[in-house]
Amino acid sequence: xxxxxxxxxxxxxxxxxxxxxxxxxxxxxxxxxxxxxxxxxxxxxxxxxxxxxxxxxxxxxxxxxxxxxxxxxxxxxxxxxxxxxxxxxxxxxxxxxxxxxxxxxxxxxxxxxxxxxxxxxxxxxxxxxxxxxxxxxxxxxxxxxxxxxxxxxxxxxxxxxxxxxxxxxxxxxxxxxxxxxxxxxxxxxxxxxxxxxxxxxxxxxxxxxxxxxxxxxxxxxxxxxxxxxxxxxxxxxxxxxxxxxxxxxxxxxxxxxxxxxxxxxxxxxxxxxxxxxxxxxxxxxxxxxxxxxxxxxxxxxxxxxxxxxxxxxxxxxxxxxxxxxxxxxxxxxxxxxxxxxxxxxxxxxxxxxxxxxxxxxxxxxxxxxxxxxxxxxxxxxxxxxxxxxxxxxxxxxxxxxxxxxxxxxxxxxxxxxxxxxxxxxxxxxxxxxxxxxxxxxxxxxxxxxxxxxxxxxxxxxxxxxxxxxxxxxxxxxxxxxxxxxxxxxxxxxxxxxxxxxxxxxxxxxxxxxxxxxxxxxxxxxxxxxxxxxxxxxxxxxxxxxxxxxxxxxxxxxxxxxxxxxxxxxxxxxxxxxxxx
Numbered sequence: 001x002x003x004x005x006x007x008x009x010x011x012x013x014x015x016x017x018x019x020x021x022x023x024x025x026x027x028x029x030x031x032x033x034x035x036x037x038x039x040x041x042x043x044x045x046x047x048x049x050x051x052x053x054x055x056x057x058x059x060x061x062x063x064x065x066x067x068x069x070x071x072x073x074x075x076x077x078x079x080x081x082x083x084x085x086x087x088x089x090x091x092x093x094x095x096x097x098x099x100x101x102x103x104x105x106x107x108x109x110x111x112x113x114x115x116x117x118x119x120x121x122x123x124x125x126x127x128x129x130x131x132x133x134x135x136x137x138x139x140x141x142x143x144x145x146x147x148x149x150x151x152x153x154x155x156x157x158x159x160x161x162x163x164x165x166x167x168x169x170x171x172x173x174x175x176x177x178x179x180x181x182x183x184x185x186x187x188x189x190x191x192x193x194x195x196x197x198x199x200x201x202x203x204x205x206x207x208x209x210x211x212x213x214x215x216x217x218x219x220x221x222x223x224x225x226x227x228x229x230x231x232x233x234x235x236x237x238x239x240x241x242x243x244x245x246x247x248x249x250x251x252x253x254x255x256x257x258x259x260x261x262x263x264x265x266x267x268x269x270x271x272x273x274x275x276x277x278x279x280x281x282x283x284x285x286x287x288x289x290x291x292x293x294x295x296x297x298x299x300x301x302x303x304x305x306x307x308x309x310x311x312x313x314x315x316x317x318x319x320x321x322x323x324x325x326x327x328x329x330x331x332x333x334x335x336x337x338x339x340x341x342x343x344x345x346x347x348x349x350x351x352x353x354x355x356x357x358x359x360x361x362x363x364x365x366x367x368x369x370x371x372x373x374x375x376x377x378x379x380x381x382x383x384x385x386x387x388x389x390x391x392x393x394x395x396x397x398x399x400x401x402x403x404x405x406x407x408x409x410x411x412x413x414x415x416x417x418x419x420x421x422x423x424x425x426x427x428x429x430x431x432x433x434x435x436x437x438x439x440x441x442x443x444x445x446x447x448x449x450x451x452x453x454x455x456x457x458x459x460x461x462x463x464x465x466x467x468x469x470x471x472x473x474x475x476x477x478x479x480x481x482x483x484x485x486x487x488x489x490x491x492x493x494x495x496x497x498x499x500x501x502x503x504x505x506x507x508x509x510x511x512x513x514x515x516x517x518x519x520x521x522x523x524x525x526x527x528x529x530x531x532x533x534x535x536x537x538x539x540x541x542x543x544x545x546x547x548x549x550x551x552x553x554x555x556x557x558x559x560x561x562x563x564x565x566x567x568x569x570x571x572x573x574x575x576x577x578x579x580x
Contacts, residue, residue: 193214267290
């Protein structure tokens with residue numbers, strides 16, 4: 001045998017061993033199936049105990065109730081079957097193995113009030129809620145979910161199988177009531193829902209597994225009712241592969257949405273294929289992981305209906321791509337309960353495409369945006385454009401839908417690249433790869449299109465962009481009207497794009513606007529929250545930016561003798577602003 005063949009055999013053997021190790025590691029990622037105390041088998045005629053012994057259960061027809069702690073295996077199938085962990089019963093483990101249950105009278109699986117259960121998924125498990133949604137207000141037994149976790153209860157889903165929680169014929173997929181906690185550790189969890197997919201009023205945590213949600217309303221959320229002031233209302237996703245298609249918001253919390261772990265090199269993979277708003281919470285933390293967020297309105301939205309101490313988006317790490325029909329990143333605050341929102345860019349790589357209409361922007365905030373590290377590429381229309389406080393660069397040039405966009409330094413090294421899903425005329429880059437005073441070139445489909453010089457942009461930006469180019473500009477921040485066109489309760493014209501005031505408030509057009517005196521919170525710090533006003537209030541006309549109506553009362557600001565534009569290097573029509 002030749003030496004080459006021996007080497008090939010050795011290499012193949014090495015690959016085989018590596019594959020086996022990878023397989024073992026993948027299996028070990030899920031908890032091992034625990035030893036069972038008893039096994040129950042569902043049939044159309046009832047539930048039988050096939051092995052094991054114990055008295056911690058009750059059987060009534062095709063309904064099984066667990067009333068003592070222990071490990072129970074449940075298998076079989078029934079078209080009208082249900083499992084209930086009795087109220088107050090703790091330390092229950094249900095091994096659901098190749099089980100199919102549906103019910104038209106209750107949830108196929110219910111965890112009672114103040115109970116705790118771990119559900120281990122083995123094989124294929126399908127739970128279908130067939131209740132009549134029209135009877136919700138008249139039927140006291142109505143649960144409205146394939147899996148229902150009642151007030152104060154906790155449910156942990158783990159294992160190595162495939163769980164389908166189907167609420168598409170009734171209401172919800174998996175639903176936790178007030179102060180309930182739902183945790184997904186592993187397994188493949190498919191959720192279908194006419195209303196909300198995977199939701200818990202108390203707290204929702206995803207640590208791993210594959211989670212696929214298709215919902216007519218919200219996809220994954222933790223959003224307590226108006227009168228529920230005890231629930232945490234937080235959503236945490238530290239791992240897993242998550243895909244969401246939602247009729248309304250894809251990922252939402254009343255208070256905090258925390259994605260990934262700050263400083264971690266790993267994290268969840270999130271793909272929002274359809275939503276009204278992609279991610280929404282009073283504070284949104286993108287700490288680690290990666291994702292693609294598609295939204296017909298705002299991509300990432302910091303907002304809430306409660307009175308809280310902070311409205312903010314934190315870009316701390318990970319790789320994120322946002323394609324929004326409205327604002328890309330929107331920290332807007334609330335009309336009566338909160339002051340305006342802020343954005344903090346501390347790390348990671350985030351690419352944001354805002355709306356192709358001038359009434360929205362790629363980056364939108366009411367109070368401030370502070371750049372400290374990482375990379376933000378924001379592409380949109382210049383009508384409402386804002387920049388961050390820090391080193392950045394702006395290109396005012398037309399970008400066509402489908403164009404390959406690339407920004408390179410003088411040596412030809414590429415800093416960022418992306419494919420534009422829609423037309424734009426404004427490109428902003430904040431990055432620790434930029435050097436103030438250096439010139440950078442924007443390439444579209446491989447052709448040098450515009451050049452501009454990096455410098456210090458300010459929080460707020462200006463009408464039409466931040467930095468001027470190396471032609472017709474001042475090499476600095478472009479004078480603007482405080483970063484936004486005034487609307488109902490909009491912002492007052494500033495001086496050079498910065499908001500006057502140092503710690504005070506300044507009268508706006510219909511409301512008040514916080515000044516710039518507050519200190520930025522520590523990176524990733526989450527302040528305590530307040531209480532609730534009326535649910536559903538969105539940024540409106542009283543304070544801050546005046547909600548979505550900031551275009552309604554445009555007041556032009558005339559700046560004499562100022563012209564700013566990016567140098568055009570091709571035959572495209574230049575996009576620029578001159579004020580006289």
